[in-house]
Amino acid sequence: MIEVKNIYKTFNPGTINEKKALNGVDLTLEDGDFVTVIGGNGAGKSTLLNAIAGVWPVDEGSIYFDDVNVTGLCEYRRAKYLGRVFQDPMTGTAADMQIDENLALAARRGKRRLWGWGITASEREKYREMLRELDLGLEDRMSAKVGLLSGGQRQALTLLMATLVKPKMLLLDEHTAALDPKTAAKVLATTDRIVEEHHLTTMMVTHNMRDAIAHGNRLIMMDEGRIIVDIRGEEKKRLTIEDLLHKFEEVSGEEFANDQAILSK
Amino acid sequence: MTLVTLLNRMPGDVAIGIIWGIMALGVYLTFRILNFADLTVDGSFATGGAVAVVLITGGVPVPVAMAAAFAAGVLAGLCTGIFHTLLGIPDILSGILMQLALYSINVFILGGANKAIGVGKYNLCVSMLKVTPSIVVALLISGALIAVMYWYFGTAQGSAIRATGNNPAMSRAQGINIGLMKVIALALSNGMVALSGSMMAQLNGYTDVGMGRGAIVIGLAAVIIGEVLCHAIFRKNSGFLLRLIFVIVGGIIYYMVMGFISWLRVPTDGLKLFTALIVAAFLAVPYLKGKANSSFRKAGRRGANRE
Numbered sequence A: 001m002i003e004v005k006n007i008y009k010t011f012n013p014g015t016i017n018e019k020k021a022l023n024g025v026d027l028t029l030e031d032g033d034f035v036t037v038i039g040g041n042g043a044g045k046s047t048l049l050n051a052i053a054g055v056w057p058v059d060e061g062s063i064y065f066d067d068v069n070v071t072g073l074c075e076y077r078r079a080k081y082l083g084r085v086f087q088d089p090m091t092g093t094a095a096d097m098q099i100d101e102n103l104a105l106a107a108r109r110g111k112r113r114l115w116g117w118g119i120t121a122s123e124r125e126k127y128r129e130m131l132r133e134l135d136l137g138l139e140d141r142m143s144a145k146v147g148l149l150s151g152g153q154r155q156a157l158t159l160l161m162a163t164l165v166k167p168k169m170l171l172l173d174e175h176t177a178a179l180d181p182k183t184a185a186k187v188l189a190t191t192d193r194i195v196e197e198h199h200l201t202t203m204m205v206t207h208n209m210r211d212a213i214a215h216g217n218r219l220i221m222m223d224e225g226r227i228i229v230d231i232r233g234e235e236k237k238r239l240t241i242e243d244l245l246h247k248f249e250e251v252s253g254e255e256f257a258n259d260q261a262i263l264s265k
Numbered sequence B: 001m002t003l004v005t006l007l008n009r010m011p012g013d014v015a016i017g018i019i020w021g022i023m024a025l026g027v028y029l030t031f032r033i034l035n036f037a038d039l040t041v042d043g044s045f046a047t048g049g050a051v052a053v054v055l056i057t058g059g060v061p062v063p064v065a066m067a068a069a070f071a072a073g074v075l076a077g078l079c080t081g082i083f084h085t086l087l088g089i090p091d092i093l094s095g096i097l098m099q100l101a102l103y104s105i106n107v108f109i110l111g112g113a114n115k116a117i118g119v120g121k122y123n124l125c126v127s128m129l130k131v132t133p134s135i136v137v138a139l140l141i142s143g144a145l146i147a148v149m150y151w152y153f154g155t156a157q158g159s160a161i162r163a164t165g166n167n168p169a170m171s172r173a174q175g176i177n178i179g180l181m182k183v184i185a186l187a188l189s190n191g192m193v194a195l196s197g198s199m200m201a202q203l204n205g206y207t208d209v210g211m212g213r214g215a216i217v218i219g220l221a222a223v224i225i226g227e228v229l230c231h232a233i234f235r236k237n238s239g240f241l242l243r244l245i246f247v248i249v250g251g252i253i254y255y256m257v258m259g260f261i262s263w264l265r266v267p268t269d270g271l272k273l274f275t276a277l278i279v280a281a282f283l284a285v286p287y288l289k290g291k292a293n294s295s296f297r298k299a300g301r302r303g304a305n306r307e
């Protein structure tokens, strides 16, 4: 179970650039929950994921992974509980290292990195099988530098790396936004497969309402650093885009039409 | 000067080049692997020389003195790393501060600006008095260092250092303590630089607190010459081991070219200017190549032709 209890975050406090990015977010995820997150630009979606990942300390509130209070743990210490995929395909992998070396780095997440081999022959075989399942032909290019891969290939690889050591939570921040529609669909299908296979507790931010509705068992909408809509269960299954637009108007009192570009269908 | 003088000085130049190459291995570690331009080396090279000379003349066995020089370099790198990671000082500035601090420390260690060893008295590991054995010993030491580096960067920790240099954001997300990795890499790098300084002092039978001036640029020169040559010979087949070997080759070639130029009676002070220009030129090449492929001038010309 993941518990986010009443967290606040203000960037550049006391300056002209002050920005209250999180305004008391409460969120409890049951094991195996797959939550999609939508909201306009600057609503605080990435900030919420970054708060959970410990990119910086929150101002108030606390975060629990099961019984562990991780509020005081910095990013690299929290990493052992988390798998993350970012919007920019460049962020999640080391471009100058080989595909198999990247996987081996991920396989050691949460372990002490001492003087044992950075990668072993038996590991390589395991990775070859996993890459084969991605169906991108990467299993034959394991010693290629990751920098040579396409954006979609890098995101699929990052997804594999994020889940190689089973995380307590998988954080996906618009991980298909930088990809062309066809590649995005493929990466999303891979996401669904991996999440299901490992029964992963997942948060997925997306710009695309259709994706937000089609994936996961729960949907939250954010606005001005708050969660303003939280839909799950049967209601989530029956949800339509019209319902969502309606909800947004109801809760925020704004006309959604202005935001078409942001929450594109 | 005759050709004979040039040929005569060549073996000595090779020995010096190998020792600069060992220093360049340290520079390679920070500059290429960690992606950190570490200017500490100008200071830690001289520190290595100072520690070795003081200990050797004090009667300490040569290998122990060299180990102590290595340890002193490790400490220097540790300080630079702490300036950068714990105190948040930018990388270049951390190195410059440490370099300045080391100048005073080196004077303090030496008890003056320079000191001679008294070559005949000690069983030095390298010496200009016996050039050929010195070359062999220097090559053996470089070989051992390359082997250790090759092994280390294949371990989990070494891989984490490579990842830190390549993509810090990804490294943190994978649970790597990037601050610690930087400190370790800086410490090891400066350890190697100081070891090389201790060898240079023995080779010359003499050390000077200014011995390391420009070391970073010489190290870069060796690294770059090695890379260009390695790429020219092996193209894309150049693995990590070959690249390390070519750092030493780069050091040798660098110093032989320097020897050739001073044989042409260019004043020694002009050599530093020449080195700086060469390194600047090589560092600029990748950038200029990119420019040549896509420049505003060309785009403008293409646009004009179309009208």
Ligand SMILES: Nc1ncnc2c1ncn2[C@@H]1O[C@H](COP(=O)(O)OP(=O)(O)O)[C@@H](O)[C@H]1O
Binding pocket: A011, A012, A019, A020, A021, A039, A040, A041, A042, A043, A044, A045, A046, A047, A048
């Ligand atoms: N590191 C930061 N420093 C300053 N402001 C930030 C930072 N991260 C986010 N913000 C601001 O916080 C607000 C929420 O941003 P974000 O969470 O990225 O929105 P989104 O919902 O589009 O992902 C924005 O106004 C953004 O400019």
Ligand SMILES: [Mg+2]
Binding pocket: A045, A046, A047, A174
């Ligand atoms: Mg965002």
